[in-house]
Amino acid sequence: MQNASTIDRRSVRAHWEWQYLELMRRIWEEGDERIDRTGIGTRAVFGATIRFDLSGGAMPLLTTKRVYWKTATRELLWFLTGETNIRPLCAQGVEIWTDWPLDRYRRETGDDIARAEFSRRIVEDAGFAERWGDLGPVYGKQWVDWPVYEAAGEGLYRRREKGIDQVSQVVGSLRTNPGSRRHIIEGWNVAELDAMALPPCHKTYQFHVADGRLSGLLYQRSCDLGLGFAFNMWSLALLTRMLAQQCDLEPGEVVWMGGDVHLYSNHAPLVEAQLAREPEGEARLSILRRPASMFDYAITDFDVSGYAPQAHIPAPVAV
Template sequence: MSANTLSPPQSSRSDHWEWQYLDLMRRIWEGGDERTDRTGVGTRSLFGALIRFDLSGGAMPLLTTKRVYWKTASRELLWFLSGETNIRPLCAQGVEIWTDWPLDRYRRATGDELTRAEFSQRIVSDAQFAERWGDLGPVYGKQWVDWPVYEPVTEISGETLYRLRRRGINQVAQLVESLKSNPGSRRHIIEGWNVAELDAMALPPCHKTYQFHVADGRLSGMLYQRSCDLGLGFAFNMWSLALLTRMLAQQCNLEPGEVVWTGADVHLYLNHAQLVEEQLMRVPAGEPKLAFERRPGSIFEYRIEDLMVSEYAPQSHIPAPVAV
């Protein structure tokens, strides 16, 4: 398929932020490096990309060229902030974005070809089953609010012994405090890449490092993402970056500034041809906005009911398979 058939008429171009995303998608699909990958599906990829978005006036970076299920993305972020690592609370809300990894592990271990729906239903209804098969290891939320700390307890034969402290470091709580007490700091960071625990995670963190910046009473956020599935994952990652920045701004009495997304290995899966070709023919339109129904007592007390999105009229959903 030629480049021209993958582009809407030039007369339709505007300053809409989403063209940054569509132009990146086009660059990767038409000129990306074709590579084998962990999943065996294969990708076309580009190394190093950047997208910016201004949060002023309640604006939020929801893609409009296809429907983004922002409530699902928001529930995932709230789950991270809870420190939970088991998919049971997500499945109970009908959120299946993390189900494929434990389901794949269950099938390989048992030979039982439960469907995804059957597996999720059992995760919700059977606490013991969920404890055995639903945990993802020390993924995002564990690192965000309970980064493990080992303390020296004794010394034997010249060797120091350590024990795990009952509660680790709550990076998010520390971030809120530092934004309030020392806004000019260059250390407003949440880190997910715990080298010591990567092998215990169902999937090492893709959106690994968040950093925040205060200037003129405005809070901006930047995400460094080591690996990005541009066709499916980016929409959630960009929304979550913006939502977390908005929540932090509200908690710290700051105005929302800008969000900056940076991707290292940014890729499109080879089996996403239909998604890419259809989405590149669409034209962005509209300016979705987010308002909060209340101000919770802390960053950890937000609920899905607190979020109100308006002026979002996306084009239709474009289905595509998830590579596990």
């Protein structure tokens, strides 16, 4: 396993991924060990930052293992629909959210259904999907339909039919008031956390305009560095690129900030395999058309070139 002394500092500056590998090494060797919500146990540090320059179409795809960027993109596009049911994801073969409703189904029914069969039923049976496939008011719901309540008589309040569309508000503010410090998309709705299958991990996005370039920052309260980070970093960069295109800005920098950044105790094979590799190459993204709005992008609008990752490293998901 590598340690800090073996990492060439010139390479750290040359390839962004050394930031990730050094953080992984530090957590695995020095992180606090504790039992977490899942019962598996983690090693963690508190507070970390990784930066990436989007100039020239560059995108932060890890090269020391394969990242399925189309899956991450389909998830982001699903968020932008405001949908909270996994049915549209399962229909595309995207299973990254399936484990949470599957776990609930098994607990409440006692039926130890296989994951593939559960997903098939979600796709083919609308009633089954409605009963078992909903995640509660997770990310997309908060992004485009944050609930608003209004007075409906003395001491009574009712929810408006349509909530706040934070994404559209940010597009509008970037276009009309680029110097604002309020270009924010927030997912942490305290009043609805208990209704969510999983409270938002990548919770707060903020955007900044300088010299005609749009930069994006993500604060992530909890980060599974071994599995989740790769998708989170990609989605931050892609969301920033999409906003830049819609607002006639050039892509700038993305800044990822993690609160509780951890590795699961059962991810030793992943960590050791990945730390034995060195990053190489750089992925670039082309957006093939400019849709009418942030909500009109499709998976076919994105093309990645120059991505030649090393082999995928499997690891279990903690639910």
